[in-house]
Amino acid sequence: MIIKNVRILGGELVDLRVSDGVIAAITPADPQAGAVRGDRPFGEEGDGGRPAFGGPAAAGRTNGVAGGVVGDAAGERDDLVVEGGGAIALPGLVDLHTHLREPGREDAETVQTGTQSAARGGYTAVHAMANTSPVADTAGVVEQVWRLGREFGHCDVHPVGAVTVGLGGKHLAELGAMADSAARVRVFSDDGKCVDDAVLMRRALEYVKAFDGVVAQHAQEPRLTEGAQMNEGVVSGRLGLTGWPAVAEEAIIARDCLLAAHVGSRLHVCHVSTAGSVEIIRWAKSKGWNVTAEVTPHHLLLTDDLVEESPVGAYNPIYKVNPPLRTRADVEALRAALADGTIDVVATDHAPHPVEDKESEWSAAAMGMVGLETALSVVQEAMVETGLLDWAGVAQRMSVVPARIGRLAGQGQPLEVGAPANITLYDPSVRTEVDPSAFASKSRNTPYEGMTLPGRVVATFLRGRPTVLEGKLV
Amino acid sequence: MNRHLISAGDLTKEDALLILDTAEELARVTERSIKKLPTLRGRTVVNLFFEDSTRTRISFEAAAKRLSADVINFSAKGSSVSKGESLKDTALTLEAMGADAVVIRHSASGAPHRLATWVRGSVVNAGDGTHEHPTQALLDAFSMRRRLGGLEGRKVTIVGDVLHSRVARSNVLLLHTLGAEVTLVAPPTLVPVSVGSWPCEVSYDLDAVLPKSDAVMMLRVQKERMNAAYFPSEREYSRRYGLDRDRFAKMPDEAIVMHPGPMNRGMEIAAEVADSARSTIVEQVANGVTIRMAVLYLLLGGETA
Numbered sequence: 001m002i003i004k005n006v007r008i009l010g011g012e013l014v015d016l017r018v019s020d021g022v023i024a025a026i027t028p029a030d031p032q033a034g035a036v037r038g039d040r041p042f043g044e045e046g047d048g049g050r051p052a053f054g055g056p057a058a059a060g061r062t063n064g065v066a067g068g069v070v071g072d073a074a075g076e077r078d079d080l081v082v083e084g085g086g087a088i089a090l091p092g093l094v095d096l097h098t099h100l101r102e103p104g105r106e107d108a109e110t111v112q113t114g115t116q117s118a119a120r121g122g123y124t125a126v127h128a129m130a131n132t133s134p135v136a137d138t139a140g141v142v143e144q145v146w147r148l149g150r151e152f153g154h155c156d157v158h159p160v161g162a163v164t165v166g167l168g169g170k171h172l173a174e175l176g177a178m179a180d181s182a183a184r185v186r187v188f189s190d191d192g193k194c195v196d197d198a199v200l201m202r203r204a205l206e207y208v209k210a211f212d213g214v215v216a217q218h219a220q221e222p223r224l225t226e227g228a229q230m231n232e233g234v235v236s237g238r239l240g241l242t243g244w245p246a247v248a249e250e251a252i253i254a255r256d257c258l259l260a261a262h263v264g265s266r267l268h269v270c271h272v273s274t275a276g277s278v279e280i281i282r283w284a285k286s287k288g289w290n291v292t293a294e295v296t297p298h299h300l301l302l303t304d305d306l307v308e309e310s311p312v313g314a315y316n317p318i319y320k321v322n323p324p325l326r327t328r329a330d331v332e333a334l335r336a337a338l339a340d341g342t343i344d345v346v347a348t349d350h351a352p353h354p355v356e357d358k359e360s361e362w363s364a365a366a367m368g369m370v371g372l373e374t375a376l377s378v379v380q381e382a383m384v385e386t387g388l389l390d391w392a393g394v395a396q397r398m399s400v401v402p403a404r405i406g407r408l409a410g411q412g413q414p415l416e417v418g419a420p421a422n423i424t425l426y427d428p429s430v431r432t433e434v435d436p437s438a439f440a441s442k443s444r445n446t447p448y449e450g451m452t453l454p455g456r457v458v459a460t461f462l463r464g465r466p467t468v469l470e471g472k473l474v
Numbered sequence: 475m476n477r478h479l480i481s482a483g484d485l486t487k488e489d490a491l492l493i494l495d496t497a498e499e500l501a502r503v504t505e506r507s508i509k510k511l512p513t514l515r516g517r518t519v520v521n522l523f524f525e526d527s528t529r530t531r532i533s534f535e536a537a538a539k540r541l542s543a544d545v546i547n548f549s550a551k552g553s554s555v556s557k558g559e560s561l562k563d564t565a566l567t568l569e570a571m572g573a574d575a576v577v578i579r580h581s582a583s584g585a586p587h588r589l590a591t592w593v594r595g596s597v598v599n600a601g602d603g604t605h606e607h608p609t610q611a612l613l614d615a616f617s618m619r620r621r622l623g624g625l626e627g628r629k630v631t632i633v634g635d636v637l638h639s640r641v642a643r644s645n646v647l648l649l650h651t652l653g654a655e656v657t658l659v660a661p662p663t664l665v666p667v668s669v670g671s672w673p674c675e676v677s678y679d680l681d682a683v684l685p686k687s688d689a690v691m692m693l694r695v696q697k698e699r700m701n702a703a704y705f706p707s708e709r710e711y712s713r714r715y716g717l718d719r720d721r722f723a724k725m726p727d728e729a730i731v732m733h734p735g736p737m738n739r740g741m742e743i744a745a746e747v748a749d750s751a752r753s754t755i756v757e758q759v760a761n762g763v764t765i766r767m768a769v770l771y772l773l774l775g776g777e778t779a
Contacts (some may be wrong), residue, residue, distance in 0.1 A: 039509060162481075168481055218769070229583075232667060232668075233667070233668050234668040235668075236670070237667070237668035237669060237671070238668075238671075240583040240604035240606065240640060241583050241584070241603075241604075313587060313588075315584025315585075315588055356560065359560070360561055361561050361580065361582035361584060361585040362563065362582060362583065362584045362588070363581075363582040363583070363603070467748045
C-alpha cells in the first residue's frame with residue numbers, strides 16, 4: 001500500500017509505502033504526481049486565513065480525496081494507493097481512558113461501536129475502563145473484552161483491570177491473573193470510584209510492580225464529594241448545586257504521589273481537572289517520582305459557566321461530568337501543564353450514555369461525555385491553534401506517551417521505516433460543525449453539538465489496514 | 475417580563491416593581507367580601523409538586539382560583555412519577571393537557587429550567603432544590619414594603635442556613651435589585667464558599683448586625699443539617715444564631731421580624747418573638763396569595779384585563 005502526499009507531524013510532503021503492516025519506505029512526494037500544491041485537495045472551502053497544505057503555488061486540482069483510494073480498492077491491500085492530499089500523518093492515537101460499556105450497558109455503547117468511534121477519531125488503540133457490569137475484575141472479563149476488540153478489528157482494545165473486587169474498594173482484585181491473561185493487563189483502575197482507602201492504595205501500588213503495572217487513580221475524596229453535582233465555586237453557589245471542591249481531587253493526588261514515592265511504584269492520575277492538581281503533580285515530578293497524568297479534551301476547553309448559561313439552556317446535564325468542568329483559570333493551568341509536560345497525555349474519558357440518562361433534571365442525570373470522535377479537534381482548538389503545542393507535541397501526548405504508560409509495544413511508535421503502520425491522517429484546515437448524528441458511537445452525549453471545531457480525521461490505519469478512509473469507516 | 479418566573483435574578487427593577495404594585499392593587503380586591511376576579515377564566519394552571527409543600531401549593535391554588543383559572547394539582551406522591559416517569563414525560567403530559575402555566579416545586583435545583591425547555595406554557599418556580607424560590611422573595615419584599623414604606627436603602631438581615639436556602643438566594647437577588655442592603659448571617663459552614671461574589675455582606679456575628687437592621691429574616695434550620703457537622707448541636711446553634719428575646723431587644727424599635735415558615739420555635743426563633751406585633755409571619759402568608767395572583771396575572775393575563 002502507498003499513502004501519498006502526507007506530512008509526518010506536519011513536516012515535508014512524503015509518500016509512505018506500507019508492507020506487511022509495517023512502514024517499508026518513506027520517500028519525498030513527487031511534486032507533480034500529487035498535484036496537491038496550492039490547492040484544496042478535499043474540495044472544501046478555504047478558510048482564507050491559513051495557507052493550503054501544499055504551499056502557495058497554484059496547481060491543478062487533484063482527483064484524489066484525502067484518505068481516499070486512488071488505486072484499485074478491490075485488489076490486494078498491497079495494491080492500495082491512498083491519496084493523503086497533504087494531510088498530517090500522526091502515529092495512530094492511543095487512548096488511556098475509554099468506556100466501552102460492554103458488558104452490561106450495551107444500550108450505551110458496545111465494543112464494536114466504541115471501537116468504530118475510536119477509529120473515526122483517529123485512534124488505533126483504546127484502554128477499556130473496568131466499570132462494566134460485571135466489573136472487569138477477573139481474567140475472564142478482561143479476556144472477553146479483549147477478544148471482542150480483536151474480533152471487530154477497528155482498533156486494539158486493551159482492557160483496564162479493576163483495582164478492587166467489584167470496584168468496592170475493600171479487597172484487591174486478582175491483578176496478577178489479569179496481567180497474565182491473554183489481555184495482558186497493565187493498567188489498573190477503579191475509575192468512576194476512587195481507591196480512597198490509603199492502605200489498599202498502597203498495596204495496589206506495591207503489588208503491580210511485579211508485572212510493571214500502573215494504578216490509574218480516579219482522584220476523588222468520597223466524603224468531600226457526597227452528593228456533589230458540579231465544581232464548587234461561584235456558579236455552584238448561585239445555582240444551588242452541591243459543590244465538588246477542587247480539594248477533593250487534590251488531596252487524593254497529593255496522598256497518592258507520596259504513596260507512589262514511598263513504595264517506588266508507578267502512579268497514573270486520571271483526568272486531572274484543577275490548577276491545584278497540576279501544582280502537586282509538578283512538584284511530584286520535580287522529585288523524580290514515577291507519576292504520570294492525563295487531561296481530557298473537555299477539561300481543556302469547557303468551563304463550569306456552561307452549567308448556568310449555554311446554547312442548550314441552564315442546568316443541561318450534557319455538561320455533567322466527573323470530574324466536573326472547572327473554571328477558566330483551571331483550563332488555562334491544564335493547557336499550560338499539558339504544554340510543559342507536567343500533564344503527560346490527553347485521554348478522552350469517552351463516557352457514552354443513552355439519551356434518557358441525560359434528558360432529565362441535573363441531579364438525576366448520568367455523568368460523562370462522549371469524546372473519541374472530537375478529541376483531536378478539541379486538542380487542535382485548545383492547544384495547537386493557541387500555539388501551545390505543535391503536531392509533534394500532539395503525537396507525543398496522544399499516541400507515544402499513552403502507549404508507553406500502557407506498555408503497548410506495537411503502538412505509539414514514531415512514523416519511521418520499520419515501525420508498525422498505525423497511522424492517523426488528519427486535515428487541520430477545515431472547520432466543521434459538530435454533528436452528533438454522524439457519530440459512530442451509539443451515544444450522542446457530546447457537549448460540542450453545534451460548535452464549530454477545526455480539523456477532521458480523514459483516514460486511520462491499523463497495522464497497515466485502513467479502518468477509516470475519507471472520514472468514513474471501512 | 476419574561477414568559478417564565480424561574481429566578482429572582484431574571485427580574486429587572488421595573489419588573490419587580492410592577493409585580494409589587496400589581497399585588498398592591500389586587501390586595502384591595504382580596505379585602506372585599508367577594509374575592510374572585512374573572513381575569514384568568516378559561517386558563518389552566520397546573521400545580522406540579524414533586525415535593526410536599528402544602529403551604530406553597532395552597533397559596534398558588536388560592537391565587538389561581540381567585541383569578542378564576544382552572545387549577546390542576548399534580549402531586550408526585552401517588553402519581554406516575556413515583557413509578558419512574560421522567561420529568562420530561564410529565565412535562566409532555568401537561569403540555570398535551572393544555573397547561574397555560576405550570577407551577578413547579580422540585581427537590582432538584584434547576585428542574586424548572588429543564589421543564590421550561592419542554593413546555594410552551596409559563597413556568598413558575600415554586601422552589602427548586604437549594605436554588606431559588608422567587609415568589610417567596612417577592613412576597614417578602616411586598617411584606618417589607620408595606621411595613622417599612624419602601625426598600626431603597628433598607629438594611630435587611632437574613633439569618634441561618636444560607637447554603638441550602640432557596641429563599642435566601644432569591645431574596646439576595648431581588649432585594650439587591652430593589653435597592654436594599656442585605657447582610658447574611660450564618661455559621662461559616664452554612665454559607666457558600668463563593669458568597670463573596672454575591673451582592674450582599676456576610677457576617678458571622680448576629681449581635682453586631684441586629685442593631686443596624688430594618689428587617690430580620692430568620693431561615694428555617696432543616697433537621698437533616700443538624701446531624702451533618704454543620705454545627706455542633708441545636709443548642710449551640712440556637713445560642714449563637716437564634717433570635718431570642720434578648721436579641722430581639724437589640725433591634726431598632728421599628729424593625730420587623732420575618733420567617734418564611736414553617737418555623738422551629740425555640741430553635742431559630744423564640745415563640746414570643748414570632749408572635750410579637752413586629753413579626754410579619756402571618757402577614758407573609760396572606761401576602762403570598764396576593765403576590766402569586768400578581769405573578770399569574772402578569773404572566774398569563776397581563777394586557778387583557
